[in-house]
Amino acid sequence: xxxxxxxxxxxxxxxxxxxxxxxxxxxxxxxxxxxxxxxxxxxxxxxxxxxxxxxxxxxxxxxxxxxxxxxxxxxxxxxxxxxxxxxxxxxxxxxxxxxxxxxxxxxxxxxxxxxxxxxxxxxxxxxxxxxxxxxxxxxxxxxxxxxxxxxxxxxxxxxxxxxxxxxxxxxxxxxxxxxxxxxxxxxxxxxxxxxxxxxxxxxxxxxxxxxxxxxxxxxxxxxxxxxxxxxxxxxxxxxxxxxxxxxxxxxxxxxxxxxxxxxx
Amino acid sequence: xxxxxxxxxxxxxxxxxxxxxxxxxxxxxxxxxxxxxxxxxxxxxxxxxxxxxxxxxxxxxxxxxxxxxxxxxxxxxxxxxxxxxxxxxxxxxxxxxxxxxxxxxxxxxxxxxxxxxxxxxxxxxxxxxxxxxxxxxx
Numbered sequence: 030x031x032x033x034x035x036x037x038x039x040x041x042x043x044x045x046x047x048x049x050x051x052x053x054x055x056x057x058x059x060x061x062x063x064x065x066x067x068x069x070x071x072x073x074x075x076x077x078x079x080x081x082x083x084x085x086x087x088x089x090x091x092x093x094x095x096x097x098x099x100x101x102x103x104x105x106x107x108x109x110x111x112x113x114x115x116x117x118x119x120x121x122x123x124x125x126x127x128x129x130x131x132x133x134x135x136x137x138x139x140x141x142x143x144x145x146x147x148x149x150x151x152x153x154x155x156x157x158x159x160x161x162x163x164x165x166x167x168x169x170x171x172x173x174x175x176x177x178x179x180x181x182x183x184x185x186x187x188x189x190x191x192x193x194x195x196x197x198x199x200x201x202x203x204x205x206x207x208x209x210x211x212x213x214x215x216x217x218x219x220x221x222x223x224x225x226x227x228x229x230x231x232x233x234x235x236x237x238x239x240x241x242x243x244x245x246x247x248x249x250x251x252x253x254x255x256x257x258x259x260x261x262x263x264x265x266x267x268x269x270x271x272x273x274x275x276x277x278x279x280x281x282x283x284x285x286x287x288x289x290x291x292x293x
Numbered sequence: 294x295x296x297x298x299x300x301x302x303x304x305x306x307x308x309x310x311x312x313x314x315x316x317x318x319x320x321x322x323x324x325x326x327x328x329x330x331x332x333x334x335x336x337x338x339x340x341x342x343x344x345x346x347x348x349x350x351x352x353x354x355x356x357x358x359x360x361x362x363x364x365x366x367x368x369x370x371x372x373x374x375x376x377x378x379x380x381x382x383x384x385x386x387x388x389x390x391x392x393x394x395x396x397x398x399x400x401x402x403x404x405x406x407x408x409x410x411x412x413x414x415x416x417x418x419x420x421x422x423x424x425x426x427x428x429x430x431x
Contacts, residue, residue, distance in 0.1 A: 275403045292399075
C-alpha cells in the first residue's frame with residue numbers, strides 16, 4: 030500500500046495562490062516559487078528526439094572544426110596552412126536586403142499558357158504584317174512551344190522560309206489548306222530558330238565593333254528541312270486553283286479599302 | 294413628270310432600315326403625314342404602321358382596296374407576281390451583288406482581280422485590233 034502510493038503521482042494540491050480578483054493572485058511570482066518549494070523539485074525533462082538530434086549535430090560539428098589543414102609548397106612557407114572551411118562574409122550590406130512579398134501564380138515565361146486565335150488553324154493562309162516579309166501571304170504550319178507560329182512561304186513561291194511569326198502581327202484569312210496528313214521534321218523547335226548570340230570579342234584594339242557571325246548563315250540543315258516541308262505542301266497548293274498565284278502576291282491597302290470592313 | 298412613283302394604296306415599297314431592313318411591303322393605308330399602314334404577307338412583315346422615311350417606293354403597285362385584310366393583300370401580291378418581278382429587277386440584283394462583295398474573302402478578292410485583269414486584256418486586245426484595222430483603211 031505504502032510503496033504504491035510513493036510511485037503514484039502525488040495528490041494534487043489546490044492552488045496555493047488565492048485569487049483576489051479574477052486574473053490577479055495574492056502572491057507574486059517569487060513568493061509562489063517558494064510556496065511551491067520549486068527549490069526542491071529539480072527534475073530533468075526527457076530529451077526529445079529533435080533535441081537529441083540537435084545535440085548530436087553540435088557534437089559532430091565540434092569534432093569537424095572549421096579549419097582544414099592544407100599543405101603549402103615553397104621553401105620557407107611553414108609547410109601547412111590552417112584554412113577556414115566556412116569563411117566570414119566579405120560584405121555586409123548597409124541596409125537590410127529588401128524582400129519581395131509573396132507572389133501568387135507568377136510563372137516564368139516557359140510556363141505561360143499559350144493561346145491561339147480561333148481563326149488560326151494548321152493550314153491557314155496568314156498575311157504577315159511586320160518584318161522583312163510584310164504583306165506576304167504565308168502558310169501556317171503549327172504553334173511552337175514559345176507561342177510563336179511556325180510558318181512557311183513555301184520558299185519557292187514567295188521566298189519566305191521556315192520561319193517563326195508572332196500571332197499578334199498576322200492576319201488570319203479564311204483560306205485554309207488541309208495539312209492534317211503532313212508530318213513535320215522533329216527538328217523544328219524554338220531553339221532551332223532562335224537567333225544565335227555572337228561570342229564576346231576578346232579585347233582587341235581597333236576591332237571593338239566588328240563582331241563575327243553578324244550575318245545569318247544558311248545551313249544545310251535548314252535547306253534540307255525547307256525542302257522536306259515544301260515538297261509536302263506544294264502538291265496540296267497546286268490542287269487549289271489560283272492558290273499558287275495568291276501565295277505569290279502580296280497584300281496592300283489602296284483607296285477605298287478599309288481593313289475594318291474587309292472580310293479576310 | 295417630275296415624280297414617277299407615288300405613295301398610293303397598293304404601292305410596293307422597299308424597307309430601307311429598321312428591323313425589317315431589305316424586305317418588300319405593300320402600303321395598305323395612310324395613317325397620317327408620316328406613317329403608313331403596311332403589310333408584307335409574302336415577305337414576312339407583319340401588318341403594322343411604318344414611317345415613310347424608312348420606305349423606298351418601287352415601281353410595282355398591287356390592286357388592293359384600302360385597309361384590305363392580309364388575306365387579300367397576299368392574294369393581290371401573288372397575282373401580280375411582285376416577288377418574282379423584284380428578284381429580276383436590277384435594283385434587287387445590285388443589292389445582291391453588294392452583299393456578295395462585302396462577303397468576299399481575301400482569296401476571292403485576288404481571284405476577282407485576276408479575272409478583271411484578264412477580261413480587260415481581252416477587251417483591249419480586240420480594241421487594238423479594230424483600231425489597227427481602221428488605220429489600215431485610212
